Amino acid sequence: MAIKVLISVDMEGIAGIVHPAETNPERYEYERGRRLMTAAANAVVEGVIDAEPTAEVLVADSHGPYRNILPEELDRRARLIRGKPRELGMMAGLQAGAQVAMFVGYHARAGASSAVLAHTMADAILDVRINDRSHGEIGVNTLLAGSYGVPVVLASGDAAACEEFSALVPHAVTVPVKRGLGQHAADSLHPEEAADRLRQAATDAMRRYDDHPPVVASGPLHVEVDVHQPRTVDIAALMPGVVTSGRTIVFDTESMAAAYGMLQLIVMLTQLAP
Structure with missing residues (x-):
């Protein structure tokens, strides 16, 4: 049976993106941000298919309005989940039987140092704590995936986001595509270089996804x-x-x-x- 892979794609952690003008649909550089986001998603789709040619790939558009990825430019081998509100938000696709998850273009939690466009779900939220542990979207989404028995095997974003993920899922694959110099500044890879690294990382992650069990928060x-x-x-x-x-x-x-x-x-x- 073909494995089903969920790729959740945000925008703030994409190579080259540093400012809300590139992530906000009402701002002048948003169209560039959309293209960069779509290209990063395609690189990860390609890497998954390289490792698992029969994989069923779901790409969840998970930034802002959830209508950012250009459908006509997305790799045709993937299915696109877009629009909101929707069940499970950024992780829609878990309920469709996804077995492996990946985070692309993610950012660090609100208040993180040396992080680009850091926030937690919305600018108006200062912190989220689950059983007394502070989490950003990386932590919340990892725990949500774990509740479905799904491991998150790859994360990409700035260095701060990758470190945040590694604290939850040690030794999983990370792809730091930029280093934060401030909330709106970074030292970034060229988008094509980032895409090459994302493709190879997705292939590597798929070849050893069994090495990383789901991260589960014990209830209540x-x-x-x-x-x-x-x-x-x-x-x-x-x-x-x-x-x-x-x-x-x-x-x-x-x-x-x-x-x-x-x-x-x-x-x-x-x-x-x-």
């Missing part, structure tokens, strides 16, 4: 979310099962899927708060 899960706007806390307090304190939203749940759904709702609430 205690989740705390620090947010920037007090109004977000006021709105969240109306949700069943939520406790609030100062700028922190707190809830307990038995599953990562449920925790992830709540986190997506909190992100939406931050967008309502003025």
